[in-house]
Every structure is written in C-alpha cells, then in structure tokens.
Amino acid sequence: MFAPGAGRFLAPALVLLAVLWGLFALAILPRTIPLALLLGLTSALVAFLAVFFRDPARAPGPGVVSAADGRVRDVRAEGDMWRISVFMNVTDVHVNRFPLTARVAAVSEGGHGFRPAYRPDAEGNVQRHYRLESAYGPVEVVQMTGVVARRLVSFVGPGDTRAKGDRLGMIVLGSRVDVLVPESRLTPTVAVGRRVLAGVTTIAEERR
Numbered sequence: 001m002f003a004p005g006a007g008r009f010l011a012p013a014l015v016l017l018a019v020l021w022g023l024f025a026l027a028i029l030p031r032t033i034p035l036a037l038l039l040g041l042t043s044a045l046v047a048f049l050a051v052f053f054r055d056p057a058r059a060p061g062p063g064v065v066s067a068a069d070g071r072v073r074d075v076r077a078e079g080d081m082w083r084i085s086v087f088m089n090v091t092d093v094h095v096n097r098f099p100l101t102a103r104v105a106a107v108s109e110g111g112h113g114f115r116p117a118y119r120p121d122a123e124g125n126v127q128r129h130y131r132l133e134s135a136y137g138p139v140e141v142v143q144m145t146g147v148v149a150r151r152l153v154s155f156v157g158p159g160d161t162r163a164k165g166d167r168l169g170m171i172v173l174g175s176r177v178d179v180l181v182p183e184s185r186l187t188p189t190v191a192v193g194r195r196v197l198a199g200v201t202t203i204a205e206e207r208r
Contacts, residue, residue, distance in 0.1 A: 001055045055095045058197070060165035063205040064100050064186060066196035067141050067168065068177035069093045072203075075188050081140075081180040082188050084203050086196055088177065094170045097199035099179050102132035102139060103161045107154060111144075122176060128152045130168065136185040136206070141168060146175040165199035179203065 066084075069092035074085040088094065111127045122144060130141040143152045151172040156162060171177070186204040190196065196203060 001057060054093060055167075056093065058097075058165060058199045060163075061200045061202050063189065063202040064136075064139075064179070064181055065097070065164060066190075066198050066201045066203050067096050067099045067179050068196070069198050070177075070196065072190050072192050072194045072196060073176070075190065075192060077183060078180065080183050082183050082186065082204065083178055083180050084188055084190065085176060085178045088171065088175055090173060093198065094172065095198065096141070096143065096168045096170055096177055098132075098162045098164055098166045098168050099141065099181075099203070100132075100134050100136070100139065100164045101162070102134040104130060104156050104158050105133045105138075106131040106158055107156075122146065126152075128154065128169075130154075130156075137182045139182070140178075140180040142178040142180070143169060143171055144176040144178065145171070146173075 066086055068086045068088050070086040070088040072084065073087040074083065076083055106129075108129045108131070109127070110129060111123075111125050125145045127142055127144045130143075132139040132141065145152065152169065153172065154169045155167050156169070162168070181204050185207055187207045188204050190201070190203045194201075
C-alpha cells in the first residue's frame with residue numbers, strides 16, 4: 001500500500017521507466033552506456049519512491065501511540081504537557097498517524113526556517129500543529145520541517161474525527177513529529193533512543 005498522493009510521483013517515474021525499457025529492449029535507440037546508465041538511474045528512482053511512499057497496514061497498539069516512525073529524541077515536561085519528540089530519517093515510513101482517537105479542533109502553521117530537525121533549535125522551524133480533542137483532554141501533534149524535508153502534507157482538517165492509528169498526514173523526506181499530551185492524565189512510557197512505529201508503539205499511558 002502506498003501513501004495518499006503517491007501516484008503523482010510514482011506514475012511519471014513508472015511511465016519513464018517503461019518507455020526506456022521499451023526503447024532498450026526493442027533497440028530503437030542504440031544500446032549505449034549512457035542509455036544503460038539512464039535506465040539504471042530511473043530504476044533506482046522508482047525503487048526509492050516505492051520505498052519512500054510505502055504505507056503498511058498496522059493494528060493500533062495500547063495507550064497513546066507514536067504519531068511517527070523513527071527514534072525518540074526527547075521526552076520532557078513542558079508546562080502542563082509532556083512533549084514526546086520523534087526524529088524520522090529518510091528510510092522510515094513517512095506517513096503520520098493519530099496517536100489516539102480524537103477530533104481535530106484546529107490546524108495551524110508556525111515557525112520559520114529549516115534547521116536540522118535533530119537540533120534543539122529546530123522547534124522554531126516551519127511546522128504544522130494539529131490540536132486534538134480527546135478523552136484525555138487536549139492533545140497536540142506537531143509536524144516539523146528540516147533541512148531537506150520541507151513539505152508538510154495533511155490528510156485531515158478541522159472538524160474531522162479519526163480513530164487511533166488512522167492516517168493524519170506525512171512529511172516528505174523525513175524530519176520530526178512531536179506529540180504533546182496532558183501531564184495530569186498521561187505519563188510517557190518511552191525513553192530517548194527508543195525506536196517507535198507510528199500507530200503501533202505505545203508512547204504514553206493513563207496515569208495511575
């Protein structure tokens with residue numbers, strides 16, 4: 001399965017690859033080294049796009065789950081919220097998911113610049129905030145850009161209600177996704193360095 005919108009990137013690459021293979025197989029163009037190199041590069045591009053836009057089916061895990069694939073880079077208290085930050089690299093699945101069943105109260109933009117997403121000052125980067133209404137109170141998901149990853153994609157808008165693990169959006173070419181949960185109701189269950197999967201790995205559970 002591929003992420004929504006993947007066709008606009010994959011389709012042209014596949015058409016180009018099919019044309020090149022046809023020209024190569026039928027010897028319509030001379031079988032030269034440049035043509036072979038172009039064929040190889042186009043094949044590599046198609047393979048990269050297929051991996052990049054993959055969107056595997058997943059069963060939601062318990063509690064509040066990660067909104068992104070990647071590695072936990074920060075877990076800290078911030079006012080009356082816990083911030084759990086996940087850094088995505090280029091090889092991770094880039095589709096972001098709802099960390100819990102919720103209604104989208106608002107979607108807003110913020111920040112400026114495109115600093116490396118793993119740096120502390122990346123919190124000022126161009127970003128998109130999803131303010132969610134949940135059974136635990138207000139929760140926020142923040143997509144952040146990076147040096148290369150500058151395109152934030154939304155699959156939902158204000159007023160939409162989605163179940164835990166449903167698709168929320170994606171970030172093209174990696175970067176970072178933060179989840180903020182109320183400190184009074186939830187407590188983190190992951191530590192810095194932990195590998196997590198969007199929609200699957202529990203990152204917070206109800207406070208006892």
